[in-house]
Amino acid sequence: MSHIHIPDGIIPLYIWLPGYIVTFTIIYFVVKRSSNEQIKRVLPFTGIAAALMLIGMSVPLIIIPVHISLAVLTGILIGPKMAFLVVFVVSMILAMFGHGGITIVGLNTLVIGSEVFIGAMLFKGLAKKNLIIGTCVATVIALIVSMSMMVGIIGTYAGFAEVLPHEATEHADEEHLDEEEHDDLHLTEAISEINYLAFSGWVALIIIVVAGIGLETLITVLIIRYFYKVRPDLIETVHGFTM
Amino acid sequence: MHIAEIDNLSLNGDSILHKAGTVSKVVLTVLILISMIISKDLYRLTGLISIVLVLFVVGKIPIVQIGHLALYPALFSVFFAVLSAQQGWISGIVVIFKAVGAALTMLLLITTTPYVDVFSVFSLFMPGLIVDIFLMTYRSFFIIADKVHNLMTSIRLKGGYKPWQLLLNFKTIASMLGTLIIQSFEMSERMYRIYELRGYTGRIPIRTDLKPASQTDYWLCLAGMIILTGTVIPWKI
Structure with missing residues (x-):
């Protein structure tokens, strides 16, 4: 759900370059610490998990102005380390097709990577006791953290109004105002212009965010439940527990 | 896409x-x-x-x-x-x-x-593992897209999709995705065995166009x- 769609040439170098540096540092350690045997076994399924994420992230949900990412699901199925690599690959492929800029790939990997890591780690700790509740809590917390990161990154540079779901917002012409005054007014104005179903303003924004998180969580829980019924060995091998 | x-x-x-x-x-x-x-x-x-x-x-x-x-x-x-x-x-x-x-x-x-x-x-500046994931992702995308199309057709033919019954549709889609992932996982296991038979050592050899x-x-x-x-x-x- 959390994916920065900013095109190239908008975010300055001092923001996107550190994103790439941190991402490549993490990738370096993940690759260094993965054994060849482990890579050999997981690699074919890693490609499939990445393709599923790619499909999930490129199809907008018509009923809510967001898209699902299946990032937590990927983290649960292949483990957080390999899933981080998958997130980088998916972000890069999406950027090649104009879905977010090439310069934003590092930042996007960190945002979605945090979702993957937190989701998989919480699942490992919580799903032992109750699979459904564990998956639910892990997904919701992971989504909230990654969305906060996304809001922080975009909001710091461009103002928090730019983080709002774009499909639901309409901008009006603006007059010249001093910067701080303008930012506050811009945010208030942008929120008031959000319309979703019969609601508008803050209520519509909260409904969109809650519905987005709810839908991604519901899909993740249903898939994990189905998966656990049919092939429990897959999840147990990755997370090292039996129910 | x-x-x-x-x-x-x-x-x-x-x-x-x-x-x-x-x-x-x-x-x-x-x-x-x-x-x-x-x-x-x-x-x-x-x-x-x-x-x-x-x-x-x-x-x-x-x-x-x-x-x-x-x-x-x-x-x-x-x-x-x-x-x-x-x-x-x-x-x-x-x-x-x-x-x-x-x-x-x-x-x-x-x-x-x-x-x-x-x-x-x-592959000139990225770890080989990342390049392998790129190749596997691209290949898997077409296979999965094809499977999704076939599954959607059979769900519609068998009456699994009912307009305005959101919960039923969500359940069907989740089961479809679950089936898809399991089928894909089994396919990846077969792929791994085929690769091993062909001498796969954890790296797909691709030649850089030099x-x-x-x-x-x-x-x-x-x-x-x-x-x-x-x-x-x-x-x-």
């Missing part, structure tokens, strides 16, 4: 750009991208976009067929354009032009170069350098 369409254009295209070496095309793309990112005035950006459009013509790429993909970044840049428009409407247009120009440049590369060749250039550069390759690199220089130097008209 139009991946199949782009794949078709890059593999079956027959132009000077399609025949040029991958490294030179990547160099040209990177230099044009840098030029787009550092450009701050409308004239330079208009010039750069015009050059990219001319390259589309040279590459015999039907811009009408894939041009709409550049509209996606344009849509997202509109909001930043509104923000920049405080300094005048030209600043707003500059933001949109930068986004569209960068997207068109990337589209030029992927429509004139097959994905395996693009990924093989990545054949001797042709005259076209030199021209493309030179064009890239001229474009970047032209963007950097101050023009006094």
Whole structure:
């Protein structure tokens, strides 16, 4: 759900370059610490998990102005380390097709990577006791953290109004105002212009965010439940527990 | 996603750009991208976009067929354009032009170069594991997209999709995705066994296109350098 769609040439170098540096540092350690045997076994399924994420992230949900990412699901199925690599690959492929800029790939990997890591780690700790509740809590917390990161990154540079779901917002012409005054007014104005179903303003924004998180969580829980019924060995091998 | 369409254009295209070496095309793309990112005035950006459009013509790429993909970044840049428009409407247009120009440049590369060749250039500076994941993802995408299409058809034929019954549809879609993942997992296990039989050691051997550069390759690199220089130097008209 959390994916920065900013095109190239908008975010300055001092923001996107550190994103790439941190991402490549993490990738370096993940690759260094993965054994060849482990890579050999997981690699074919890693490609499939990445393709599923790619499909999930490129199809907008018509009923809510967001898209699902299946990032937590990927983290649960292949483990957080390999899933981080998958997130980088998916972000890069999406950027090649104009879905977010090439310069934003590092930042996007960190945002979605945090979702993957937190989701998989919480699942490992919580799903032992109750699979459904564990998956639910892990997904919701992971989504909230990654969305906060996304809001922080975009909001710091461009103002928090730019983080709002774009499909639901309409901008009006603006007059010249001093910067701080303008930012506050811009945010208030942008929120008031959000319309979703019969609601508008803050209520519509909260409904969109809650519905987005709810839908991604519901899909993740249903898939994990189905998966656990049919092939429990897959999840147990990755997370090292039996129910 | 139009991946199949782009794949078709890059593999079956027959132009000077399609025949040029991958490294030179990547160099040209990177230099044009840098030029787009550092450009701050409308004239330079208009010039750069015009050059990219001319390259589309040279590459015999039907811009009408894939041009709409550049509209996606344009849509997202509109909001930043509104923000920049405080300094005048030209600043707003500059933001949109930068986004569209960068997207068109990337589209030029992927429509004139097959994905395996693009990924093989990545292997020059990225870990082999990442390049392998790129290849596996691209291959799996088509297999899964095909499976999704078949599953959707059988769900509709068997009455599994009922309009206005949201919960039932969610359950069906989740089961479909679950089946899809399990089928894909089993397919990946088969793939792993086949790879092992063929001598797979944890690395897919792909050869980087480092054949001797042709005259076209030199021209493309030179064009890239001229474009970047032209963007950097101050023009006094």
